[in-house]
Amino acid sequence: MDDQARIMQSIGGVSLAGHSVQGGMPLPPPHGHDGTDGDGRKQDIGDILHQIMTITDQSLDEAQAKKHGLNCHRMKPALFSVLCEIKEKTGLSIRGAQEEDPPDPQLMRLDNMLLAEGVAGPEKGGGSAAAAAAAAASGGAADNSIEHSDYRAKLTQIRQIYHTELEKYEQACNEFTTHVMNLLREQSRTRPISPKEIERMVGIIHRKFSSIQMQLKQSTCEAVMILRSRFLDARRKRRNFSKQATEILNEYFYSHLSNPYPSEEAKEELAKKCSITVSQVSNWFGNKRIRYKKNIGKFQEEANLYAAKTAVNAAHAAAAAVQNSQANSPTTPNSGSSGSFSLPNTGDMFLSMQSLNGDSYQGAQVGANVQSQVDTLRHVISQTAGYNDALAGNTMYSPHGLNANGGWQDARTPSSVISPTEGPGSVHSDTSN
DNA sequence: TCACATGATTGTAC
DNA sequence: GTACAATCATGTGA
Numbered sequence: 001m002d003d004q005a006r007i008m009q010s011i012g013g014v015s016l017a018g019h020s021v022q023g024g025m026p027l028p029p030p031h032g033h034d035g036t037d038g039d040g041r042k043q044d045i046g047d048i049l050h051q052i053m054t055i056t057d058q059s060l061d062e063a064q065a066k067k068h069g070l071n072c073h074r075m076k077p078a079l080f081s082v083l084c085e086i087k088e089k090t091g092l093s094i095r096g097a098q099e100e101d102p103p104d105p106q107l108m109r110l111d112n113m114l115l116a117e118g119v120a121g122p123e124k125g126g127g128s129a130a131a132a133a134a135a136a137a138s139g140g141a142a143d144n145s146i147e148h149s150d151y152r153a154k155l156t157q158i159r160q161i162y163h164t165e166l167e168k169y170e171q172a173c174n175e176f177t178t179h180v181m182n183l184l185r186e187q188s189r190t191r192p193i194s195p196k197e198i199e200r201m202v203g204i205i206h207r208k209f210s211s212i213q214m215q216l217k218q219s220t221c222e223a224v225m226i227l228r229s230r231f232l233d234a235r236r237k238r239r240n241f242s243k244q245a246t247e248i249l250n251e252y253f254y255s256h257l258s259n260p261y262p263s264e265e266a267k268e269e270l271a272k273k274c275s276i277t278v279s280q281v282s283n284w285f286g287n288k289r290i291r292y293k294k295n296i297g298k299f300q301e302e303a304n305l306y307a308a309k310t311a312v313n314a315a316h317a318a319a320a321a322v323q324n325s326q327a328n329s330p331t332t333p334n335s336g337s338s339g340s341f342s343l344p345n346t347g348d349m350f351l352s353m354q355s356l357n358g359d360s361y362q363g364a365q366v367g368a369n370v371q372s373q374v375d376t377l378r379h380v381i382s383q384t385a386g387y388n389d390a391l392a393g394n395t396m397y398s399p400h401g402l403n404a405n406g407g408w409q410d411a412r413t414p415s416s417v418i419s420p421t422e423g424p425g426s427v428h429s430d431t432s433n
Numbered sequence: 434t435c436a437c438a439t440g441a442t443t444g445t446a447c
Numbered sequence: 448g449t450a451c452a453a454t455c456a457t458g459t460g461a
Contacts, residue, residue: 239442
């Protein structure tokens with residue numbers, strides 16, 4: 001307000017010093033001077049300068065009083081007109097500079113990110129969608145629920161702080177804008193201020209506050225990123241699979257040793273059985289293949305063990321099949337009571353057994369089918385005996401499938417590969433590779 | 434505490 | 448996209 005008074009005083013002084021008119025209205029001669037005298041003009045300027053220099057010493061009341069005096073000055077309308085003219089001229093140059101700013105790409109990026117992370121946007125409850133997305137992205141299992149809730153809680157915290165700060169900024173921005181607008185309105189009584197100018201001023205204020213907001217958004221994004229990376233790091237902490245899960249995986253691995261590449265279906269089935277994710281199954285098989293290949297000797301015993309186990313299971317299944325065929329009830333499906341896989345496309349031998357029992361007998365075919373089953377069963381049983389011997393000390397089991405280069409023979413064309421437990425007539429339907 | 438086991442990640446090749 | 452190989456990081460048992 002002091003500034004305004006000062007300006008008004010100075011401008012008032014100049015105008016009084018003998019400026020001309022606007023709109024043909026002649027300015028009356030300045031009081032005390034005729035306006036043509038050079039010495040008088042110098043004195044006017046000296047007076048103005050003096051006023052300017054002394055204004056800082058004035059109290060607010062004095063300044064207000066002076067302002068009031070200027071407002072009531074008889075020359076005020078003329079002065080106002082002069083100012084309007086000046087304004088009109090300078091306004092043109094200002095207008096060019098106040099182009100509409102295009103949306104800031106960085107701000108857009110931050111907004112998008114906050115939206116995607118569940119910090120911004122309508123959901124004020126706290127980023128459960130983001131947590132779920134993060135979980136899905138990293139193949140989360142049920143055992144991550146604690147980390148999930150931690151993540152969610154921290155994200156909620158960030159979100160709350162963000163919204164509180166944002167509201168504060170918005171409030172401050174509105175208050176400041178209102179304040180400036182009031183000032184401008186008040187000033188418009190003494191100098192020409194168009195609505196556009198007010199709008200421009202408001203725009204400037206908003207831009208200033210947006211830059212502050214952008215800083216807030218940026219730091220929020222950083223906080224979310226840090227939280228996210230910590231969360232993912234925490235997920236890196238591994239837990240050993242359960243004994244049962246490892247057993248199931250090993251059983252599959254050794255029963256498909258000739259081609260240990262489970263299909264997607266098999267992986268899904270294994271994942272379900274082991275209560276782990278498909279990617280964990282893939283990881284497990286990846287690790288297993290490499291480690292087996294690197295140190296076959298070490299895994300020999302394990303291989304024997306699982307081969308024997310599988311063979312025993314197969315023998316049980318075979319016995320059941322024999323009973324079925326003897327009872328002439330070929331449509332009875334394979335019960336799978338042995339605990340082996342009932343996957344339709346996975347097991348080497350299991351598939352054989354299932355196909356044996358799943359066939360529909362049609363009159364004359366019966367005899368031949370039964371004979372073929374019996375042959376297969378004989379083979380299976382002989383295999384079983386072999387593995388039992390292996391357990392007893394003879395190394396009956398030898399690593400199948402590995403070629404001279406250390407890779408699995410025809411690992412990617414599994415159809416003709418024979419697993420150590422399967423019979424000659426079995427079908428390999430592991431089509432994963 | 435240490436050595437080994439093991440699940441996960443990363444870079445590369447196909 | 449998948450598999451392999453190397454590596455990391457943690458779990459586990461002696």
